[in-house]
Amino acid sequence: MIPFDAVLSDLDGVLRHFDHAAQADIEARYGLPLMKTALDPELILPPTLGHVSEAQWLESIAVALGGDERVRRAVAEFAQVRFWVDEEVRALLARVQQHVPVIIVTNAMDTLEQHLDLLGLTHFADDVVSSARVGVAKPDRRIYEIAAERAGAAPERCLFVDDRLRNVEAARELGMTGLHYRTYQDLAAVLG
Template sequence: MAGAGGQKPVVGRVTHLMVDIDGVVVIGRPADGAHWKTGLEADLGISAADLKQHFFQPFWAQIVTGQLPLRPTLAGALAKCAPHLDATRLIGYWFSHDARLDRAVLGHLAAARARGLKAYFATNQDHERARYLWQELGLARHGDGMIHSARLGVAKPDPGFFEGAARITGAGPAQHLLIDDSAANVSAAHAAGWQALHWTAQALWPG
């Protein structure tokens, strides 16, 4: 099994595939794969730059680790930078426009599970989007569980994410194989004793 850059995880010891979501399983807008913010200003009247300045930069690190709730925090930010827009509408737009599934990746997961491997989604998400991805987008049909950062109280690449995830699966560190599009997360997984594959357009699915 080999991936980008000649990576060669030790397949024989792996029992749990730990798959990132954004950039691996979910790849942009359903219509065209573009980033969900591509038409944001034209559609909702708020620029991506303003949303970053007033919401993502000051609050996202706390939201994605479960320290702040998504909806009221976003509502407070919008009251300052886009008072015409309510949080429910923006969240609905965001979630539905960041929901294109990579069917090839899901097919690989199905094949791996048929061979007896466990497949978990290991992802940095707030509680609301994690529920959306699992229930409404249907990832529950494609994995054995989801381990998200807000649940653990810590986000990748923090070592605590990998420690917490392993506690949930009950498997030893080297039995986990992380597939992630972030090189920093891959490095952190290796440091935690996991197998890890940096997912890129040129990467080969482990098999």
Template structure:
């Protein structure tokens, strides 16, 4: 669902934030907790995910981000790969529920996003997200926090593919150069920049907010000068 912009004019800057690893705790932390909680060695889990993705001509999460498989079929293939490659018998049913169990939201970053909106920026969510994980996303950051939400499974494209950046810029109503992606993954940052966007590599909420704040200051300067002329 798209939420109307707060101002009738074209925004000076469209800030598109990632979800996993940005509005949640770091993905590596979640991997480690998942591995420890369910007794699946971390290296084996990551390799099984890579191999299943490779078998379908994509990367680890590409299988379910679009999706090529639903979550149940994907988790079953992971179980089979873990047994075939590592001799591990694992139960990975209800993967999404387990993945998000106890996973905290990044309230500090959510507060920064709200402040950008208050200053007149467009703020959107741009996420590679399987359809069955939408309900978990909504618990941490529902649509009311954003001017628009673009999820891979809804649009049939995913980061770092250029089409998802073209689509997001159109939905924000701005040129690519007026968009900034905040993301924790190098390949997505590179994809955004290749699409003509600006990008901020997320490491923590305050660091990212400082960098986005500077970009917003620059974007707003022409409007400030016009008002004072």
């Protein structure tokens, strides 16, 4: 028996993973702080809120790092780093979905739907709350409210799962049960 009326799960770091070794290799080969630059709040927030496209974000990274041809090659390689679905997490969430809605809640860009398609997740979740589509990003309380509304569940009856503690704490402030995800066992222990 699932002790929640809905499960709200982050995508990246929970269900989808990137090849961090490949990212580090690209940074080392080019001698560029790609990840730090890519995640700079001034650069990452506009595409996450749907104000600019992923392509414009990649261009902003290139410009921030000097914009020459070598930098552009590095950014292009970085953008193509492999990602995959954690099949154990997918299977667990699919079992949960037989009892309660599973909603993906993600800070994403305009390419999210393409990525979900590549991952075979287009029709997986009962709904997807993408920051780029709703115009608010975690940890803004409104994105959690939207997710609970779409699930048809009161916030205090939702489990929220994220690999970023700050996002989990924001969900807890709204009354949700929050799980700071680090391993599959963390999730399995809560969901059985």
